[in-house]
Amino acid sequence: MSLAIRIRDEDPTPPYEQLRAQIATAIATGELTDGTRLPSVRQLARDLGVAAGTVARAYKELEQAGLVVTGRGAGTRVTGSASAPMADALPALARDFVTRARALGLDDAAIRRAVDAHLA
Numbered sequence: 001m002s003l004a005i006r007i008r009d010e011d012p013t014p015p016y017e018q019l020r021a022q023i024a025t026a027i028a029t030g031e032l033t034d035g036t037r038l039p040s041v042r043q044l045a046r047d048l049g050v051a052a053g054t055v056a057r058a059y060k061e062l063e064q065a066g067l068v069v070t071g072r073g074a075g076t077r078v079t080g081s082a083s084a085p086m087a088d089a090l091p092a093l094a095r096d097f098v099t100r101a102r103a104l105g106l107d108d109a110a111i112r113r114a115v116d117a118h119l120a
Contacts, residue, residue, distance in 0.1 A: 003022070003023070003026050003031060003032060005019060005022050005023070005044075005048060006018075006022075007019065007048050007049070007050060011103065012103040013099060013100060013103045015048075015050050015054045016054045016055075016057040016058045016061075017058075017099060019044075019048070019050075019054065019055065019058040020057075020058040020061050020062055021092075021095075021096040021099070021100075023038070023058065023062055023067070023068075024062060024065065024067055024092040024093075024096065025092075025093065025096065027067050027068075027078055028092065028093060032078050033078060034078055034079060035077055035078060036077065036078040037075050037076070037077050037078075038059070038068065038075065038076040038077065038078070040075060040076075041055045041056050041059060041076075042055075059076050063076075065092060066079060067079060067092075097111075097115075098111060101114070
């Protein structure tokens with residue numbers, strides 16, 4: 001996987017969510033394509049310096065969202081791709097935005113104003 005993932009200690013967003021968001025965004029933008037094999041849980045945990053449970057949780061949430069599939073002995077592979085309608089990626093992108101905005105201390109009204117300003 002050629003994706004550069006960073007877990008930022010100063011970010012109040014939990015590490016599993018940082019990881020999930022970065023992988024989901026890479027899938028939505030086509031940086032990770034259908035069939036791409038992700039590193040094993042243990043390998044990615046080692047590479048990022050996080051607990052294996054952190055990576056496992058991120059992978060589980062990605063699987064629940066239909067973005068990856070994990071098969072025994074086959075590893076975890078991307079099932080979503082940029083060829084899928086971008087509208088399918090919208091809920092994950094919105095969730096990521098709201099999560100990060102709230103982590104910065106913004107309330108829902110401020111988040112809505114920011115979105116509305118960009119839609120205008």
